[in-house]
Amino acid sequence: MDVMQTMEELVAELNQHNYQYYTLDAPQISDKEYDALYDKLVALEAESGIVLPNSPTQRVGGELLKGFTPHRHLSPLWSLDKAQNIEQLRTWNARVLKLVADYNTKNPEHPLPVPCYAVELKFDGLTLNLTYRDGELVQAATRGNGVTGEGILAQVKTIKSVPLTIPFKEGVIEVQGEGIMNLSVLADYNSRAAEPLKNARNGAAGALRNLNPKTTASRRLNAFFYNVGYAEGVQFADHREMMDFLRKNRFKVNPYLTYFETFDDVTEQLAEIEESRAGLDYLIDGAVIKVTDFRIREALGYTDKFPRWAVAYKFEAEETTTILESVSWNVGRTGKVTPLARVEAVELAGVTVQNCTLNNVGDIERKNLKHALGTRVFIRRSNDVIPEILGKVTEESDGGEIIFPESCPACGFPLEMRGAHLFCNNKLNCRPQIISRITHFASRDAMDIETFSDKTAGQLHDELNVHEPADLYELTFEQLVKLERFGERKAENLLKALEDSKGRDLASFLYALGIPNTGKATTRMLAEHYHDLQAVMKATAEELTELPDIGGIVAESIVGFFADPFVVTSIQRMLELGVEAKAPEAPRVVNTDSFFSGKTVVLTGSLTKLTREEAAERLEALGAKVSGSVSKKTDIVIAGEKAGSKLAKAQQLGIQVIDDEEELIRLLES
Template identity: 85%
Template sequence: MDEMHKMEELVAELNRLAYHYYTLDAPLVSDKEYDVLYDKLLQLEAESGLVLPDSPTRRVGGELLKGFVPHRHLAPLWSLDKAQNIEQLRLWEARVLKLVNDYNAKNPDTPLPAPCYAVELKFDGLTLNLTYRDGALVQAATRGNGVTGEGILEQVKTIKSVPLSIPYREGVIEVQGEGIMNLSVLAEYNRRAADPLKNARNGAAGALRNLNPKLTAERRLNAFFYNVGYAEGTSFSNHQEMMQFLRDNRFKVNPYLTYFDSFDGVTEQVAEIEAKRSGLDYLIDGAVIKITDFRTREVLGYTDKFPRWAVAYKFEAEETTTILQSVSWNVGRTGKVTPLARVEPVELAGVTVQNCTLNNVGDIERKNLKFALGTRVFIRRSNDVIPEILGKVTEESDGGEIVFPAECPACGFPLEMRGAHLFCNNKLNCKPQIVARITHYASRDAMDIETFSEKTAGQLYEELSIREAADLYDLTLEQLVKLERFGEKKAQNLLQALEDSKHRDLASFLFALGIPNTGKATTRMLAEHFRSLDAVMAATPEELEALPDIGGIVAESITGYFADPFTVSGIRRLLEHGVVPEMPDAPAAVNEDSFFFGKTVVLTGTLHRLTRDDAAARLEALGAKVSGSVSKKTDLVVAGEKAGSKLAKAQELGIPVIDDEEELLRLLGGQPS
């Protein structure tokens, strides 16, 4: 077989594997197997001096370009009219119905069908217009003014979900889509970048309009496609046919695409998309509603700016700008000192925002916020969590300085910088740390001490000198009844709850200790694997790293925690007070034929038919190991509603996902008990 034929076969196979991996999210081989074929192609290209037009090696980015070349689109790229609320959306529907009814009244022999509607996501990225000639990608351009854009072919070739060649070879076609940067990719990029990106939209647009394709490749962009704007040799009667054409030609079509005969279904779907928006791994700023029948589209036509047969429904912004007013510093239970920003109040995603997270000192410096007080900043809110400051609107250091504290704002102890974080090491006398540790110890998922709260912890700290969890078991009725808001009944209830807490299971006890970088899933796995407190405390980093949920950082956190004399002393005192972490029951014999047997499973998102804890218990009963984080050791991810970064990472790693709760119940063996 000659070299050219070998290269053609390798290119075809690598493109087939990439299509399954990047477009279908269904990998056929491991990364290692793909790399072997890729390296073989690289070697052949180096030896022959030839690179085929659709070779995947072209995706790494070539030489620096001298400038953008204007590209005139074969068909115009229209903007969309916008609806800001359901009432405006209904007005659009009414105009469509009137136009259809007027046409049908004048043309009774060839009436238009009753309108049917497609609902798609409105991506917040950069519009792409791709040109294919006889199956080969020959140009890619920005939208520009809708008639002429900028040629960005070399940049777009770096996007692995963009096919370099397609099966359709009957002439020239233009396909429109959106270039995006996944939020999980943005987060990973910003962890490594000296100059972090403000948001995913800027990350995608900046990469595609950069004259250095190698930089574009580093951003690991993605793309979804939703329209054929121009086509020689083929035509479509409706939207469904066109979307199937895109799928058949290996374009990545977003799964959030639905069709409705009733406009009530459209409004319900729009509301559902908005509810799920924060759980997506990419930015959207609305939904797009289109008439599906192409003859109806032709009859309805266009205004000067917009097609009459489509409309964009705009969601409330999840990003906006406001003024950074001040920064305060808060101390957590591990001693970590974190900055909290106060901003000029602004409406964002339906709420008034006044406070934003800044994460840590390193985050402030990376985002060019050190001199940002009094200046305008980007903020983003998602998943109903405290909004995050993304960066300054301008690049200048023209604001007041954020001063990093040298001493703990709560106790005055000198602070230590560890990595990007500041820490107060005064474990014995720093009130916020102590109150937070005791509150965590008493929480429901830990020792479950009923009637206990953070307010109670603060009161006991101030009035009875409670300094660690073991001190709780020294409390007496006489002490408690003297406290404000503590009657005899409340005092007796607290003492009984403390007594009841002495016999929690080992997993709950380990979680109550507040070991850094460990959550409920990790402490449960530690309990079930080591089966005794002494064995957990004596575990080596190597033993810990062998477990599915634990990497090097978590292993060091666990061993470092139990090497601390303060920790050991506190645990010894708890045991002396009668706290007896109960060993987990010996694992029951499981059916090794179970689908889940031997698999490491991660649960993410919201389940409706059973709780996450119930699902975890049933999975473990079938021989699965339930983990709290996604890694290469993960075998399966169960994704409920609003699944976010864990689902995105699973898709990135090619890990199988169950996203249908009914299917999960079937595999678990029936309905929840």
């Protein structure tokens, strides 16, 4: 195949994807895949010196949708040149410095200053261009092709972060920004929607380009603003002045805006943004670097498509598409049977992905995945967790059917549907449930039985008929030494670890039991409130809901768990075998005159100088109540590295966030 034919095919393919993405809001491939095709075309054009008339490299945006009034922008909305790595970014900066030096050589009387830089987030939403006349919002438009966009004033007026009037009354201005859908809002919307959205970008674009403003309003969109494209009666010396103008005029400016005098500092900031990306409550796919001084911007000017004074630095994609190959069903310690998807191996966010979560039966149905085997699906990875399948690329039910099991894949017991989940109720004889319960019981945060693993649990179950945690305390040396790979020393070590675990406190024991819907914070609070195992077991749902952070569902889970005769018998056996489950011997000395006194605090993400447990203990000693979930009652969220949904919810609720560990330590010590 010759170069011309390859270019023609690439142009046709890219233009089709542009149409799907920009006009229909129904992308067929991920941004990462599109970028690879686009870069291939750019390289071929550079190599051959030929640019086809309809090449997407020669246009800024897409075609207009029918049904919207065209709006001609007062000044062009430019696209941005891209840098895929730091080396390409340095090449861009070297070109900026050369152009500035050339200008100064020709204009020695009025030289340009040394370039400084602004770094902004590159949002993954829909570009907005707002027109204000004498302080009133008179028009809002999409980017369109960069010269003419679609009028969407009624839709944009539903975004509460868009000011309808501004203090600046001296003429006409156009302000650019990005319409977005926050991830917390998307999650809430999808939990109630009959047809869930594939992602936040589609949610924003589809809402803003919908002819019914009520649909737009239902998406609860947000917007950030970053540029004044046209202005009468006002001029700016630099980017900082322009951003101050936007803030003063009640435009929402993203807080992740930083300024630097040296380019090395820019690259360090980019690394920090990419590291914290997963904790944001909105999608970004990179950062934008801009020269701040407006005289330099004017001197550098524009190419046919891009400003020379700005560049977009693209991050590694967190979303892509691949083929859904198969679905298997796994049984957890509570008996919940969950689907696990096997997909065609694909690179995503720096790792090779082959397994994805599907959550439950309801998730499969809501995402139109019931007939998706063998078809292309969207997947997303964030926070270093197993990637999630977002939905099918196409709406058709054109793939193989995912068969929901009627009986347990491990033991054959009939399954029960509870809500959106399938459950196996065979607690006594379902191997995966038994092994998971025993492994959880022995884990570090529970009974902390040293040297214990899921392999040990499996071997003890298969060869010594260990079916529940109580059975562990009846094991003998003679039984263990007969096992394969169990010598005398290993047997003695396990028996000693089991003996040591009998002295664990009540909070650890309650957590070890694996009560559904409860975590470490809840079980510790139960232990400190009741100080007695029997009192916890006899607590009513009404009593429990009076305690902090225990709602109706958690209360019913606790009461239902201790009403199970199997659980009660197992606990009684452990107590008879010497397990103490002892409450704290004395109330802790609590400081009631500290920054954290009386405040409800949530820890999320990972800390580097303290463990989460150490931080929680120190907070409680200072009078704080450490909770496991964020709610309107939360006062402070402490966010470590790779903080996720709890940080996002805190930002949504306007809760104070401490994300600097040095500041946390200072407050703990003061």
